[in-house]
Each structure stands twice: as C-alpha cells, then as structure tokens.
Amino acid sequence: MNTSIVGKQFELTEAIKGYIEGGFDSLSKYSLDIISARAVITADEKKGRKGFGVELIINLAHMDTVVIKQKEKDLYAAVDLAVERAKKVLRRHHDKVTAHRTKTEETPSVKEVAEKIDGVDEIVPMELDLYKPMEIEEALEKLKESGRQFLVFNDQEAKLRVLYKRTDEKFGLY
Template sequence: MNTSIVGKQFELTESIKNYVDSAFETLSKYNLDIISGRAIISADEKQGKKGFDVDFAINLAHKDTIVIRQKDKDLYAAIDLAVERASKVLRRHHDKLTTHKNKDDEKASLNQVSEELVEGVDEVIPTELELYKPLEIEEAIEKLKASGAQFYVFNDIDAKMRVIYKRNDGKFGLY
C-alpha cells in the first residue's frame, strides 16, 4: 500500500509520521485491496482555539475512494478517531464481501436444483430479470422485438410489474 502523509500549516515530526503509518497498517487487516492511503494533517486555529484536522483518503481496488475527515483538539486523538471510523467502514465492506453468497455460487445452485426437479422437460435455463429500471411500454416492445423472445417482463413507470408478449396474429399483448 502506498502511503503519503502531508502536513498543512503544520510541521510533521517523525513520531507523527510513524503513528500515521502504523494507523494505516492496522487497516490492512481486513484483506481488502487497498491501493493507497493519504493523510492530510492541518493545524486549525479558530477564535483563539487550537485544533487539528485529519483527512484520510483510502483508495480501494474496484471501489470508490473512502474519505474521512476528523477534527479534534489533540492530534493523536483526531488520528485515532479517523482510524476508528475508517476501520468501521472497511469492516462493513469486508463483512459484506465475506457473508453474502457469491452470485456465481447462487447460479450454480440454481442450475443444480432446476436439473434435479425437472427431468421430463428438455432444458430449463434460469435467468435473472433486469427489473431495476422502469420502462415505458414502447421501450418494452422495442426490447422484446430486439430480443426475439416470446415475452418480456418489466416494471412500468407506476412501478407495477408487467409482461408484454407476442400474440399469434403478430400483435402484442400486455398483462
């Protein structure tokens, strides 16, 4: 993992750099593809009060960048809080990847079940429906014509599940 530590309006010491490096190392325990980590530490003085801003930017492979901003009076406390928040985000992502079944495993199990249940039918191929985008009826007709299938299942603009099908006389029917 590439790490960069930048101090704005603030002189970075070796102990602060080592502390931030060790903080980034603790984030590698989630076994995610962390490409790079960037820490920007800046001194902030408003209304006579001193404080520190710590910004973490963590780049994950095949995922968006995680950006965490933390403010505190104590620099080390701000770093600790930012690492805790980053750890929480990375743990959620890691748990999501490890606890949810892989889609390929689900498809393989669907194929096995369908082959066991239906022995008299030539072939049953389960497919996933693309129901996430509502379509106009005209768009559904165009998709049905383009696919060459007998029917097409879609959600209309009113979020109702609809089925459009080809009739024997060449026209289209709608449920």
C-alpha cells in the first residue's frame, strides 16, 4: 500500500506522520486490496477559532475511491474519527464481499441437496397436496393408506395441520 501524508497550511511533525501511518496500518486488517492511501491535513482558523481538517483518500482495487473528510478542534481527534469512519466503510465492504452470497449463488433446491448427500438415507422431494381442505378423519385414512410417518394438510378452517404416527401406534395432530 502506497501512503502519502500532506500538510496544507500546516507543518507536519514526525509524531503526526507516525500517528497517521499507524491509522493506515490498522486499515490493512480487512484484507482488501488497498492500492494507496493519502491523508491531507489542513489547519483552519475561522472567527478566531483554530481547527484541523483531515481528508483520507483510499484507493481500492475493483471499487471506487473512498474519501472521508473530518474537521475537529484537535488534530489527533480528527485523525482518530476519520480513521474510524474509514474502518467502518472498509468493514462493510469486506463483509459484503466475504459473507453475502452473490446473485449467481442461489439457494439449492431440495433435489440438489438430496443428490449431494452421500452415505445418508435418500431424500425424496415431494409436492404437498395442500390445495383442497380435508376433514381430520379423511386425512387419517389417507395417512393409514399411504404408510408414511406424517401428513401435512389444511383442515376445513384453513389451518395448516400435521397428522403423524406415534411410536405407540397411535396418531398425533398438530
């Protein structure tokens, strides 16, 4: 990472340069490809008040340039706030790049997951017959005939229900 520290209307000391370079070094922890970082320090005096302005310009590969401007009465406070804001921007970009799925990576379907699982009981995707409401007795008969462990259906009041076989050979209803 190329770094540049410039003072406008202000003479930079080695202590200030070292402090700003330490702030730049803390930005490298996000593992982003930072091409260059530049700090422009200005001293302002308006209405008898002294103040300092810090402008950080960070060039990233494959991303637009990040520009952060911060003004404070104290130079070190201005540098700290500007570096914290830069960390926030870089952290958000890092999280976006590493944690979030891109649009090309879609959630796999049940069938795709079933095909990828080796050594596990076979997963068979099924369509649910939820379209017409059923009486509980009708669902019980359908479950007995099918030999399955459970049946999902809508009852006459349009509630989603689950009828299942228990281990004691009785049936349960959610």
